[in-house]
Amino acid sequence: MRGITFDIAHLLAGSLVLVSFLQLYQDRLYALLNMFALHAVVLALSVAWQAYVQGAPHLYLTAMIALVFKAIVIPVVLHRIIVRLGIHREIEKVVGVGTAMLLGMGLVALSMVVMLRVTEGAGALAREDLAFALSVVLLGLLMMVTRRNAVGQVVGFMSLENGLVLAATGAKGMPLVVEISIAFSILIAFIVIGIFLFRIRERFDTVDLQALDRFRGERQ
């Protein structure tokens, strides 16, 4: 497993983490969507490489889903929604860029420490893959909690999910990967339709505390 196969898999999974960081500091929605498309392309390449290495042709299907659905369809649709609904193009964040990056680095370090320690029994490729996948998952979570816009959160969720697909393909011979990636695609499609149908503009930037109280049903 050592040698060029391992290096390429390592490179692609590492790039996925890098692109996650790129998403973390974007402050405009369009740029964020472009970065997400790039994220999906890297994921597709990574999955395709795993399919080739493991000799598992069904994984090519997962790669195709990532490429067509996540890298093309979703960004284009979200782009349209942003225009159509007149959503703010700036991303409102809870913490500054510097803090977010530091937190992100902390999370990556954490996942390396945790995963590399517990996966000593597994193959080198699976180990690295899982460590990177957990980093991507945690960075996605970080993105979701630091963004206030609905679209920003959805992108965070989708990149989190990319990390899961990476983990699932890295686990050699795991069944149901294709089904799970389809289930996730349906989930994401629902979220995107939800944004559009329900016109959730900037769900989490309600600063009107009274509105929030009314929502919680706590006003006397």
Place this chain on the structure above:
Amino acid sequence: MSAVTAILVVPALAAALLAVLPGYRITARLNMLVALATFLIALSLFFGRPPPGKYLHVDDLNNVFIVLTTFVGFTTSVFSASYIDHELEIGRLTPTFLRFYHAMYQVLMFAMNLALVANNIGVMWVAIELATLTTVMMVGIYRTHEALEAAWKYFILGSVGIALALFGTILIYMAARPSVGEGLDAMVWTMLIERAAGFDPALLNVAFVFLLLGYGTKVGLAPLHAWLPDAHAEGPTPISAVLSGLLLNVALYALLRFKMLLAANPHALAPGPLMVTMGLISAVFAAFMLYRRRDIKRMFAYSSIEHMGIITFAFGMGGPLANFAGLLHMTMHSLTKSAIFFAVGHVAQVKGTQRIADMGGLTVTNPVLGWGLVLGVVAIAGLPPLGIFMSEFLVVTSTFARQPWLAIVLVFAILIGLAGLFLRLNTIAFGEPRGPSAESKASYVPMFAHLAIVFVAGIYMPAELVVWFQNVAKLLG
């Protein structure tokens, strides 16, 4: 077709049929009929069950869950039929939405049954995802601002939860692969439990942490509970009943399966203390939160968090007695809480609001409904001689024998919760009548049926049932 496939196929077909049938009276009846049929089929599982397959299996543990789920599913469909009549009258729902609602109801039943009978941890995950999606849509069905916000919040938090659960599932596969072998077998639960002793303990530990956080979000354990009160308060009340009574249990069931895997591995970390901690935090936290509630459905949602905390605590303690108590408490809580939501649904319709401050003197204006609610709250608060008293008593005494300090904290939470509930009940049920008091044309049968079972269970339990629960408790380790 075996009974196991039937409890999946029947709701799935019914969902397709209900989506196209016009006329809400027919669909509401059909919904009831299908739910009843599913319940009867589930009952037949007690008498004979097919051998476990690669995807589906039934054992003593999930049989209890399946019967409970289909039973409450049936009674809720009866309640729902009288509930939606009123919602149509006041125009909160339109016939088109109603069609969607009934179809979704059966999809939810299908998803929960699938999650329960799945013998494959991947299939179980997909089923729980499906159940989440359908409930999200049902919560948002009124399309008010609040309902959409609640649905969105539930959606995002639920998605994060199931994403973490999937990561945990992948790690379990990784842990199983060396000893079970590549491919489908390494996700089949009956294979996993046989070979669990040989799994890599470190991987299992990390996997369980992810599963606990992921499925724990769906159980509504603090501090991951934020979605639960909103989802309960803003959706249609039958959905609140199903959420509290069933879906939380299904998520807990998933957690229990993985707990059994860890327990079967001698080197893995003991899953008990983690569950005990989260359960206790949930119970104490939710008990205090009961005091500041002004919305009746939201209050009972917090009570659900409290009870899920107690149940998780009991299963975390482990051992035959605590597991038995946990199972009993789960059953009693499902029945009581759904009965309370049946009552609350009618109360909110009679009073035209969910605000506690606008309700009062319910036992005077609507005696049957009012006393039904009082009985339900007495039951859920854990007063003797009802069923929840029995189960809480068992949880507390079995804990006292092993960890007295934990038991004291638990008793404290239960008492705080009891006082909080009665404080509000006093406003709602007694005193001067406040707010409008229309006659309710509702059917009280489901509510009183549940309460009757809870009442009888507090006094007498059939020996067969006790033996059955004892077997399951042993199975849980």
